[in-house]
Amino acid sequence: MISRLIGKFGWKLMLGCLAVGMSVSQAAGAAAELRIGFLAPMTGIFAQVGKDMSNGFQMYLDEVGGDFAGAKVNFIVEDNEGKPPVAVRKAEKLIRQDKVQMFIGGLLASTGYALAPVSTRLKTVYIASIPAADDLTQREAAKYPYVIRTGWTSSQPNHPFGEWACEQGYKRIVAIAADYAFGYEVVGGFQKAFESCGGKIIQKIWPPLGTKDFGPYIPTFKKDADAIFTLMVGPMSLQFPKQLANAGIKKPVLGGGTSYDEFVLPSMGDEVLGHVSALQYSAALDTPKNAAFVKKYREKYGKVPSYYSESNYTTAQMIHEVFKKTKGKWPGSEKFIEMLSAIKLDTARGPVYLDDMKNPVHNIYIRKVEKRKMFGYDKDELWNTVIKTYPNVGQFWKYGKTEFLKQPVYSRDYPPCKHCE
């Protein structure tokens, strides 16, 4: 019976062994190549964002013909389904099986917190191009020597944004944000800055990540608020403004950058006109570098790049800079981190350099959704018009590093809602 079984399945076994053998020899045979692992959600509700992310990186690779100053780039994309535990498994695969020198990506802040320990455990460089989890480059930075960030911290754009809100004369604001680390940190940053210049957050609402129906939340908004602060991610961004407009609420709306990202903007209607958000990038940024980037990206992928694309494009550019200096040689993980943190670059989002905690310092743009024509496209479209620029904003804003690091990381309960009614 057993021999028959083997006879029946022997060829499958052999095929399996062959596959294992091939993948091993593939990894061992290439010496002068740079293997980059890339984690992005390719299935599930965040699949579109994941596509934007990998497209950004891929576009830069195509521009340079997959060649970083002599190093052939082997770009390996893995689907993390937008789930932290899956991201950890895939990162293990990239490191152990594909023997990548570095891995990049992840989308959600929680994924960032999950991937950082993997980089420490397996001593592999992790570039957080999107995950904005504050503590990766703040209180926990010392635990993760192999983590470097080319994106942003969640609270970074929202410190200046809070100040901007004060300047507009808003006094009382209701906050509604996705219920996870990123949401807490975005709202926390905004609240800290807004309340230190005299504003009051009078209500905080936390719908779960991926909420589609805001019916239970919108009616609870305090009627006497001056404005609404929102932080939505992925498909949530699309639903919330629609339902807000349908509920007849006409208060000014402020938002974290991802609420009005270019990847949702084309699917939005006039209900978002006039909404203001803050981020380190806007596709409507009127600089020659950005204009060229937007046109090229649009030609290639048929859509306007979002910050998800820009951030990964810039990441690729920065890695290339390092390899220009090493003449195509992999300098080793520690040295690579060191060299990457020393890079100063003029990018599509503007000038970027990294602070001593390996987090970018860059411009923060206050952006207003407007319907207009840009870059010579002949149709009226929604764009995030830049209405104010805060130059060279770091992750600690004006608070000073030591002072800032003394406070706990922004969470659902910090800063406490002193003015909640």
Next chain:
Amino acid sequence: MKSRRGLLTVIGLLLALLIITPFASSYVIVLITYALVFAILAMSLDILLGYTGLPSLGQAAYLGMGAYLTAILATQYDFGLGWSFWVVILLGILVGALTAAFFGLFAIRATGVYFLMITLALGQCVWGLAYRWNSVTGGDNGINLPPRPEFGIDLANDVTYFYVVFGCFVVSLLTLYILVKSPFGRSLEGIREREPRMRILGYNTWLHKYIAFVIAGGYGGLAGVLWAHLSGLVSPGDVLLTTSVDALLMVVLGGPGTLVGGAIGAAVIVFLRDYLSTMLPWWQYVLGGVYVLTILYLPGGLMGIPERIRHRRARSASQGETKKLKSASH
């Protein structure tokens, strides 16, 4: 005779696994360890689904309890990072069993689809707790564990950890095997086949089912402890319904009521999902195809294959004999 041959096959396979694994590539070692952890979970579910006829959709809850216990003890109390690792294993089993003992009070009164729904709801309660109770569970971020325990042997080494998990797996398989062959296991099968008859025969079927439920929870907790140290991250994503469904599919794919079937199902699904997926972007179709084909052609799961072959052989043999008889009579 038949069961002895089966026993020898299982022992042979286990020995082969033990010998071959250390030479595999480091990613494959990790995957095999994953598969073994899930095998424990699947086997624990098989006690309910296969032997008692209770389709539970909440098995991930016990995995989650074990995993969160491990993570909380390790991060907040620095406990379980040395010899006390073994204590944590015992505590994990205990917490899984206690959770099941509590849930069982609500679930056991139902059968069939209602049991499915209740266990689903109870399982999601644990998920809700993990997701919402930020101060303890870290909410959506989950908890990152410190490096694996070290006590003379260094569990951070993947091969060493594989041996530990392998040991736990073998012990689980053995104890569960003894359990299902015991009079208690037999009466569980009796309940599966026809509960009213068992009740008329004087068995307290509620108590039997309750005990089976608690035991399954205990093994689930064990899987949770091992899982936490394996993955290094405990997050609500692990406790989600999908993990329970995975466990259920593993049992159904391997063959319910066979114990080993759950383990085989776990191995097949882990490798399809985490190994094949790295080679084929359309791996999900393969996984789907495997499910559909199994349900269509192998209602007894993969463990039904030898049975079918034997059956066919016996049939063709008997056909041959009748032919011979016919030709003889001519």
